[in-house]
Amino acid sequence: MGYDDEGWGGQGAENATNAHAFTVSELSNNLKRTVEDIFGHVRVRGELSGVKRAASGHLYFGLKDENAVMDGVCWAGQARKLAFNPEDGLEVVCTGKLTTYPARSKYQMVVEKMEPAGAGALMALLEERKKKLAAEGLFEVSRKKPIPYLPQVIGVVTSPTGAVIRDILHRLSDRFPRHVIVWPVLVQGEGAAGQVAAAIRGFNAIDGMGAVPRPDLLIVARGGGSIEDLWAFNEEIVVRAAAESTIPLISAVGHETDTTLIDYASDLRAPTPTGAAEMAVPVKADLDYTLADFGKRLAFQRGRLITDRRERLTHLARALPKPRDLLGLASQRCDELSERLPRALMAVARTQESRLNRLVGALSLSSLKQSIRYRNERLTSVSARLNPAYATKLDRLGERLVAQGRILESLSFERVLERGYTMVTDADGQPVTAAASLGAGDRVDVRFRDGSVSMQVDGGEAGAKSVAAPKPKPAPAPKRKEPPAGQGSLF
Incomplete structure (x- = not known):
C-alpha cells in the first residue's frame, strides 16, 4: 500500500488513520492530569514579579529567573498563613504542584507554601525599606518624645494569649502597679501588620473623655522568633503608625538581638517585653526609700537650721543692752518728776489764788456802774456821728434807683x-x-x-x-417820684 495524493492506499485522508479526534476540552483535561501527575509536588526557586492580591484573598504572581517566567497562584487560605508579605523582587522558594489553566492554555504553579529564598533576601529587602523610611525622616532623633516618668495609664499592643502580656503585667505589678489597657492583635502572619498599626492609631484616637482613659505610654511587644516571624513589625504601615503616634511609644519586639524597623521609629527600644515594663515605671520600693531618705535629711537640716538660728540669736542678744539698763534712767527720771510734781502743783495753785484775789479786789458795784456809763456815752457818740452819714447815703441810693427805673421805663x-x-x-x-x-x-x-x-x-x-380776649383797661401810669429839690428831671 503506497501513499499518493489520495492518501494511503489511494483512499481519502479521513480514512488514512485510526487516531482518535480529541475535543479541545478533552485534550486540555488530559494535559492537566498529566502535568499534575508528573509534577504533583515540586519546589521552585525564583523572583516574585507582578504580585497582586485579589479581593477574594487569592494571591497571583509570577516566578521568574533570568531565562523564564512562570505564573503562580496561592489560594486565600494559604496566603493568610504566610509569615511575610510577598513583594516584587523578593526571591522565594515555593512548594506546591504544577497545573494548567485550560481557559487560556497556560500552565501555572499552585503554591501551598512560600518562604524567602534565604535570610539574605529578606535582609536586603529590609535594608532597602529602612533606607527609604529613613530618607523620609521617620527615624530622626528630633521626632522622639520623652517617656513619662510615672505614667498613670499604659496601653499594651500584643497578643492576649501569649506569655508576653503576662510577663509585662507581672513586672509592672512588682515594680509599680499601673492601670493597663491591652489591645489584642495578631503578632505574626497575614493581617498582623494591619492590626498592630490599627491598635497604635486606635490608642491615639482615644480622647479620654469617655469610659476608656487615654494612655500616657504605649508598649508594642512580641516574643522572639525568626526574621520571618517578626516580619510584621518591619511593614511600612506599622512603622508609619509608630512614627505618627503622639503618645510616647516603647517597642519591645523579639529578644535583645532582634531588630525590627519599629525599633527605629519608636521613642524608646526595649531589649525584651519585660525590659519594656522596667523602662515604663520606676520601682515603687526605691521611690519609698528615696522619699523616706529625703524626709530624714529634711528633718535633720530643719533641726540644724533651728539650732544655727538659735545660736546666732544668742550671740546677737549678747550685744544688746540689758532691759533694766535701758529702763533704769527712765525710771529714775520718773521718780524724780513724781517727787517734784506735788510741789509744782502747790506752787501753781498759790499763784492762781493770788491772781484771783487781785481780780476780786478790783471788782466793785461803783466801778461796774462807771464802766457801763462810759460804754453808753461812747455808743451815743458813735451813733450821733453815723446816723447823718447813713441817711445821706440812703438818699443817694434812692435817687439813683429812681433814675434807673425811668431809663428802664423809657426803653420798654x-x-x-x-x-x-x-x-x-x-x-x-x-x-x-x-x-x-x-x-x-x-x-x-x-x-x-x-x-x-x-x-x-x-x-x-x-x-x-x-378776638382772644377783651380789651384790657389801660394800666394807670406809675406815679413818678419827684426828684429832690435841686435835681433836674431827665424826662
Missing part, C-alpha cells in the same frame, strides 16, 4: 407800642420775627397798645378771625 416795648407799632406772637407765645416762618392756617396773637387780638394766617396774609 410798651412805649414802642404807644407809637403805633404791634408785636406778633405764635401759638406758643414766641415772637414772630419773619413772615416766612408762618404758614397758611397758623394762629397768631397781635398785641396793640391797648390789647391783643387773635388772628389766622390765610394765604400768606393774616386776617383777624376772632
Whole structure:
C-alpha cells in the first residue's frame, strides 16, 4: 500500500488513520492530569514579579529567573498563613504542584507554601525599606518624645494569649502597679501588620473623655522568633503608625538581638517585653526609700537650721543692752518728776489764788456802774456821728434807683407800642420775627397798645378771625417820684 495524493492506499485522508479526534476540552483535561501527575509536588526557586492580591484573598504572581517566567497562584487560605508579605523582587522558594489553566492554555504553579529564598533576601529587602523610611525622616532623633516618668495609664499592643502580656503585667505589678489597657492583635502572619498599626492609631484616637482613659505610654511587644516571624513589625504601615503616634511609644519586639524597623521609629527600644515594663515605671520600693531618705535629711537640716538660728540669736542678744539698763534712767527720771510734781502743783495753785484775789479786789458795784456809763456815752457818740452819714447815703441810693427805673421805663416795648407799632406772637407765645416762618392756617396773637387780638394766617396774609380776649383797661401810669429839690428831671 503506497501513499499518493489520495492518501494511503489511494483512499481519502479521513480514512488514512485510526487516531482518535480529541475535543479541545478533552485534550486540555488530559494535559492537566498529566502535568499534575508528573509534577504533583515540586519546589521552585525564583523572583516574585507582578504580585497582586485579589479581593477574594487569592494571591497571583509570577516566578521568574533570568531565562523564564512562570505564573503562580496561592489560594486565600494559604496566603493568610504566610509569615511575610510577598513583594516584587523578593526571591522565594515555593512548594506546591504544577497545573494548567485550560481557559487560556497556560500552565501555572499552585503554591501551598512560600518562604524567602534565604535570610539574605529578606535582609536586603529590609535594608532597602529602612533606607527609604529613613530618607523620609521617620527615624530622626528630633521626632522622639520623652517617656513619662510615672505614667498613670499604659496601653499594651500584643497578643492576649501569649506569655508576653503576662510577663509585662507581672513586672509592672512588682515594680509599680499601673492601670493597663491591652489591645489584642495578631503578632505574626497575614493581617498582623494591619492590626498592630490599627491598635497604635486606635490608642491615639482615644480622647479620654469617655469610659476608656487615654494612655500616657504605649508598649508594642512580641516574643522572639525568626526574621520571618517578626516580619510584621518591619511593614511600612506599622512603622508609619509608630512614627505618627503622639503618645510616647516603647517597642519591645523579639529578644535583645532582634531588630525590627519599629525599633527605629519608636521613642524608646526595649531589649525584651519585660525590659519594656522596667523602662515604663520606676520601682515603687526605691521611690519609698528615696522619699523616706529625703524626709530624714529634711528633718535633720530643719533641726540644724533651728539650732544655727538659735545660736546666732544668742550671740546677737549678747550685744544688746540689758532691759533694766535701758529702763533704769527712765525710771529714775520718773521718780524724780513724781517727787517734784506735788510741789509744782502747790506752787501753781498759790499763784492762781493770788491772781484771783487781785481780780476780786478790783471788782466793785461803783466801778461796774462807771464802766457801763462810759460804754453808753461812747455808743451815743458813735451813733450821733453815723446816723447823718447813713441817711445821706440812703438818699443817694434812692435817687439813683429812681433814675434807673425811668431809663428802664423809657426803653420798654410798651412805649414802642404807644407809637403805633404791634408785636406778633405764635401759638406758643414766641415772637414772630419773619413772615416766612408762618404758614397758611397758623394762629397768631397781635398785641396793640391797648390789647391783643387773635388772628389766622390765610394765604400768606393774616386776617383777624376772632378776638382772644377783651380789651384790657389801660394800666394807670406809675406815679413818678419827684426828684429832690435841686435835681433836674431827665424826662
